[in-house]
Amino acid sequence: MNPFRSVGARLGLGLAIVVAAALVLVDLIVVPSLERNLINAKLDQLREAAPTVGSQLLNSPPFTLDDVIQSAADSTNARVVYFQLLDVSPVRLSVFADSSPVTSADVENDRLAVRAYTGRRPVSGTVTTADGERFAEVAQPVFTGPVVLLRASLEDSLQSVHLVRRRLVIAGLIALAASLLVGYLAASVFARRIRRLERAADRIAGGDFSEPVADQGKDELGELAVAFERMRQRLAQLEHARREFIANASHELRTPLFSLGGFLELMDEEELDPKTQAEFMATMREQIDRLTKLATDLLDLSRLDAGQLRVEREPVDLAELADTLVEEFRAVARSSGHDLAVEGTRNATALGDDERALQIGRILVGNALVHTPPGTRVRVRTARRNGSVLLTVEDGGPGIPAEHAEHVFDRFYRVEGSVASGSGLGLAIARELAELMGGSVELHVIPGRTIFALVLPSTAVENGHGFPHGKAVTSAVTPTI
Numbered sequence: 100m101n102p103f104r105s106v107g108a109r110l111g112l113g114l115a116i117v118v119a120a121a122l123v124l125v126d127l128i129v130v131p132s133l134e135r136n137l138i139n140a141k142l143d144q145l146r147e148a149a150p151t152v153g154s155q156l157l158n159s160p161p162f163t164l165d166d167v168i169q170s171a172a173d174s175t176n177a178r179v180v181y182f183q184l185l186d187v188s189p190v191r192l193s194v195f196a197d198s199s200p201v202t203s204a205d206v207e208n209d210r211l212a213v214r215a216y217t218g219r220r221p222v223s224g225t226v227t228t229a230d231g232e233r234f235a236e237v238a239q240p241v242f243t244g245p246v247v248l249l250r251a252s253l254e255d256s257l258q259s260v261h262l263v264r265r266r267l268v269i270a271g272l273i274a275l276a277a278s279l280l281v282g283y284l285a286a287s288v289f290a291r292r293i294r295r296l297e298r299a300a301d302r303i304a305g306g307d308f309s310e311p312v313a314d315q316g317k318d319e320l321g322e323l324a325v326a327f328e329r330m331r332q333r334l335a336q337l338e339h340a341r342r343e344f345i346a347n348a349s350h351e352l353r354t355p356l357f358s359l360g361g362f363l364e365l366m367d368e369e370e371l372d373p374k375t376q377a378e379f380m381a382t383m384r385e386q387i388d389r390l391t392k393l394a395t396d397l398l399d400l401s402r403l404d405a406g407q408l409r410v411e412r413e414p415v416d417l418a419e420l421a422d423t424l425v426e427e428f429r430a431v432a433r434s435s436g437h438d439l440a441v442e443g444t445r446n447a448t449a450l451g452d453d454e455r456a457l458q459i460g461r462i463l464v465g466n467a468l469v470h471t472p473p474g475t476r477v478r479v480r481t482a483r484r485n486g487s488v489l490l491t492v493e494d495g496g497p498g499i500p501a502e503h504a505e506h507v508f509d510r511f512y513r514v515e516g517s518v519a520s521g522s523g524l525g526l527a528i529a530r531e532l533a534e535l536m537g538g539s540v541e542l543h544v545i546p547g548r549t550i551f552a553l554v555l556p557s558t559a560v561e562n563g564h565g566f567p568h569g570k571a572v573t574s575a576v577t578p579t580i
């Protein structure tokens with residue numbers, strides 16, 4: 100990066116410009132006003148003294164004039180010149196008495212003295228002599244004599260102003276250098292922290308989530324780093340879930356594919372009698388069914404992840420849905436020796452998508468038939484609970500151990516030693532679909548009873564009863580249906 104475009108250089112330069120601007124302002128405004136104040140103070144002092152000096156000179160006899168003018172000069176700390184009129188038109192004045200030992204021509208016909216004489220009023224101002232020296236002057240007309248002039252050198256005052264200006268310039272230059280340095284250093288520290296964040300962002304963008312984003316600062320950059328760290332952790336979780344999903348999905352796909360491959364090889368290599376061939380074909384069909392179900396489930400999950408799955412929000416009669424479910428599974432239940440029936444359903448209309456609600460019902464009833472031994476009682480019911488309608492599937496099977504109950508809704512999760520082998524996707528899909536419809540799937544584990552409930556919002560808010568509240572995954576809850 101061009102070093103002059105770095106934050107450090109820009110901040111340093113910015114500070115230097117501010118300091119330089121402040122210096123110019125001080126030089127243009129503060130110094131001249133200081134100079135003006137000093138000159139005005141001098142003029143005020145002379146203006147105050149001028150009338151007294153005038154009357155002293157007027158009242159003194161000629162032989163004491165020199166002494167009086169000298170003592171006036173000492174007390175006012177100024178040169179005192181007493182003029183007499185030389186000519187009236189044009190007005191010309193000559194020095195009559197002067198406190199300065201050398202009466203020079205520079206005060207003859209002094210501009211201010213002439214103006215004071217002609218205007219018959221005190222005049223004050225500054226004059227600059229030919230050799231460049233500046234004086235504060237007050238010319239005071241005197242009653243009979245023409246004018247008395249008080250002239251004080253401004254050298255001391257101007258010297259102080261120059262001194263102040265010189266010191267200001269030096270201090271300004273030091274401040275300028277310091278601001279450049281401090282600005283550059285401060286910005287360099289920030290730039291280093293920003294670069295560290297930039298590197299972390301690049302690492303994350305490159306898929307490396309191993310290194311935490313750390314910044315000790317408590318300022319905005321520190322907060323940005325904390326946000327980056329949150330993002331890293333979330334992306335790492337998502338990446339982990341994605342890898343796990345792909346590994347699980349490929350594993351699930353491989354098993355039936357291997358099995359199919361093996362059967363095909365056997366059928367190709369050996370002469371099989373029609374009975375064995377028929378058995379092989381039946382098993383192969385089962386594997387293909389499993390693969391088809393798996394492909395459908397994976398597609399549903401990927402649509403759920405991508406947010407592409409749309410659900411309707413329309414009235415769904417869960418009692419009717421319970422009947423449909425039991426009808427659909429009647430043959431399966433009979434062949435597996437399960438006692439499947441609908442029990443005590445009332446008109447229970449929920450808000451949701453009937454196709455998706457049926458899909459969830461199929462997952463729950465399918466599980467109750469698949470994961471319980473033959474002869475198990477399976478009951479499908481509906482119930483109401485404060486503003487919700489429930490479709491429950493209860494079985495009297497071996498149940499789900501408490502330590503697994505929390506996880507059965509996770510993708511690819513299966514309870515070890517289950518009666519049947521599935522992919523572990525059914526309940527994950529059921530819960531995500533239910534949530535998409537604004538509902539949930541609950542599991543209530545009670546000794547001797549396993550109850551899964553699809554909870555959907557009711558079409559009308561009502562204060563019903565008949566089922567415990569909340570997402571229970573506990574054996575302490577005793578449903579009252």
Ligand SMILES: Nc1ncnc2c1ncn2[C@@H]1O[C@H](COP(=O)(O)OP(=O)(O)OP(=O)(O)O)[C@@H](O)[C@H]1O
Pocket residue numbers: 396462466467468470471494496497498499507508512513514515517520521522523524525526527549
């Ligand atoms: N009614 C039940 N009784 C006992 N265990 C159950 C019951 N329902 C689910 N389970 C357990 O929960 C696990 C997860 O169920 P889920 O429906 O998600 O997956 P699966 O049935 O194994 O496979 P899939 O439904 O994808 O074919 C099951 O493997 C099973 O161990």
Ligand SMILES: [Mg+2]
Pocket residue numbers: 462465466521524525526
């Ligand atoms: Mg299942």
